[in-house]
Amino acid sequence: MPHLTVEYSANLPQLPAAPLLQQLNDVLLASGLFAGPDIKSRAVPLPVFLVSDEPEGHAFVHVKLALLSGRPPEVKKLLSQQLLDALQRSCPWPAELAVQLCVELMDIERDGYSKVTVQ
DSSP, X not given: OOEEEEEEEXXXXXXXXXXXXXXXXXXXXXXXXXXXXXXXXXXXXXXXXXXXXXXXXXXXXXXXXXXXXXXXXXXXXXXXXXXXXXXXXXXXOOTTSEEEEEEEEEEEOGGGOOOOOOO
16 A cells, blocks of 8 residues: 556657656655555556547546545645646646646545555
8 A cells, every 4th residue: 555546648648657657656655654565556548538528639647546544634635735746747748738637545444455465
């Protein structure tokens, strides 16, 4: 834990997915709340998407961070803002697109989460 998912519209082919994941992981590590091996991150391009009712001129990147429940709201707010800041700095955004960047933090109930590491 945590699980970080970056979903992005496929009209952003210049998005540096692997470096972006590393930048976002670095934010989580710098918080001191997580150990490196516990962070699982992935980037998922979305070939089929729609922003509002306009098929052209729009794009998005949506970062989801799933955490075990119990963190205070101020910690979640700080993590959300730090991830958004890193996302904004991650690459030059295309001038011809209105790119929406957002971060969502979600709780995973502790009672329903199980994990094991096998070797």
